[in-house]
Amino acid sequence: MNLTTRSFRTFTQLAALAAILGIAGCHHKTAAAPEPAPPQETAAAPTATLSADPLAIDLGQSVVLNWRTENATAVTIDGIGSVNLNGTTNASPSTSTNFHLTATGPGGSTEASVRVTVRIPEVPTAPTAGPADQTDDTLFHQNVQDVFFDYDSSDIRPDAATSIAAAAAFLTAHPSAKVLIGGYCDDRGSAEYNLALGETRANAAKNALVAAGVDASRLRVISYGKEKQFCTDENDACWQQNRRAQFSLDR
């Protein structure tokens, strides 16, 4: 039954933990200890820990910073300022940030830090390019144009065949160019099937380029299904825009 197996699992986990702690603690001193040195008169050094929950967020979300110190009289966190000796606070960094804490006391000072990662959402286009790359990209997209498909189909239509022929000619003339082919579907239909359909569309475009003489090792395929859309209107024109194989320079 649910209860029994979960209790049993907890019990074995606790038993294992107890065994580990028991082993770590079983450390008998057999030799006689030397005389201890007289106690020092100086104050103890401060200690500090700083944690963040969660450690990774999306842009716009916030994290909870949590810190504990001992033997400290003043605590500061960069970017926040002076804070209590122990405490929590919220933070909403707009970029990945190292939060850095300094704790000072009569015994000295210590530091603690924690890194929070901020995820910035991606856009479904080719990676950002430098100035030289931009000419390459423009030239590429002029000559290697996306091909479009009928609904529920991955067949290369006549208009697509024309684009493929032009693309193959360009790629043959620029043998160092590598191509990433993305397969897309319109947003009707089901997520899993659309990923598989997007795959067959991208593969159809790839096979057509190979048949036109482009080496297969230069072509890489990724399906996006209906996960990344070029437009979001619910009409035939937009759905056609989304049923495509997209070509981009693969860097």
Place this chain on the structure above:
Amino acid sequence: MQMARMLTPHTYAPSRTLRRFCVVVFAISFGVQAHAQDWVHIESSNGVDRIRIAAAGFKPLSSDPATTGYKHLFDLTLYSDLNSAGIFDLVSQSLAPMSEPGTPAEMAVAQWSAAPASAAMVAFGSLNVIGGNIVVDGWLYDTHNTVDPKVLGQQYSEPASDESTRHIAHEFADEIILRLGGGLPGIAETHIFYVNEQGGNKEIWEMDYDGQEQHQITRLGTITLSPRISPDGNRLAFASLGHDGWNIRVFSMLLGRMVSFPAIGGTNLSPAWSSDGRQIAFSSSRSGDPEIYIGDEAGNNLRRITAYVGPDVSPVWNPRTNSQLAWISGRTGLPQLYIMDSDGTNVQRMTDGGYATSPSWSPNGQFIAFAWDRKYGPGVPGGQDIYVMEVATRKWIQLTHDTGRCDFPSWSPDGRHIVFESGSGKSSDIWTMLADGTGRHKLTTNGTGTMPNWSWR
């Protein structure tokens, strides 16, 4: 104790009932196919087989606000668990006696068996907070047995919190359901894994079966889909978009981190565990076309079992035998539902048209739930709904109507419930319902929930 066993007059075999119910249902749907009408509204199962049970408010043993708060949460959760179980006719609050007996001595059975409650069974008990722990004493009484009415008597104790209060109510409800539901465990402690969209990314989240305790599991910072929890609850498999494309990846629920799974090339999608947890089926296009592969639980010893041009995706095992799979294939055009043996032979097409996707095989092996748009086509407005098909006869019944685009049904482990996504436009939420289409209610509310997967226990 022999006496105790005789105290449960209403035990019955749910599979027998479900079968009987479904014979009625399919008789209706078979008749409907001959008419122009597309669907029939099926009333929930005839009241004869549902046990009339009352859940008394539990007696709080101290009057401080914390205990009162936990008592209200416990009562609410227990009531909701029994109400949604699918096997009870729960006495409504307006008909139940106001008394809250905290012990057997305080229980006056005649009050509960008399009208208007007319309960055959009554659950009651007490709740207290002692030394930082919630302590609940719960009983289940058979009101028609005046000599020895006790069916159940249990004590629960957990560190006090809202979550543990709900958990105790779930445990008690499951105990009642197990005892009165013919030996099939209840689902009150099960979980649902699903996809949640945030800021352009999709991650896997988990929640209790009733929509409580929604929390994030994966933090991969990309698009992650098709969560499938393993039968032992230890590993969560899914398909995630990395720099090199889609791969099946696995998260260890025990270790709280990703564990390795082979990346075999191509686009890899829709993992599915066999019910013994020893094999995984999934779709891979490593050969240049999406086909169904089966490997062991670590993703090794792969063998391919389909070989037709066209997308093959969304495999699911017959959990009763693990020797059959259902899956979706576009080999003839629009995606259709197929079944085959696990070596790829004996392929049978199950749907006769339309756009069919997202199969889920019922725990008893007899039914497949799936999403179907029977009027799919360019320019033709089609509605996608959840259907259930009987595997042996291919007779089907439509469960959802006019509630938006429905997809990704997933059976509960007791075979009495189905969780699914439903939405319109960009918005989608996770819903649950009984396997006959009634009792539908929403579990998520953000409009960002899709692709639910019900845990095995």
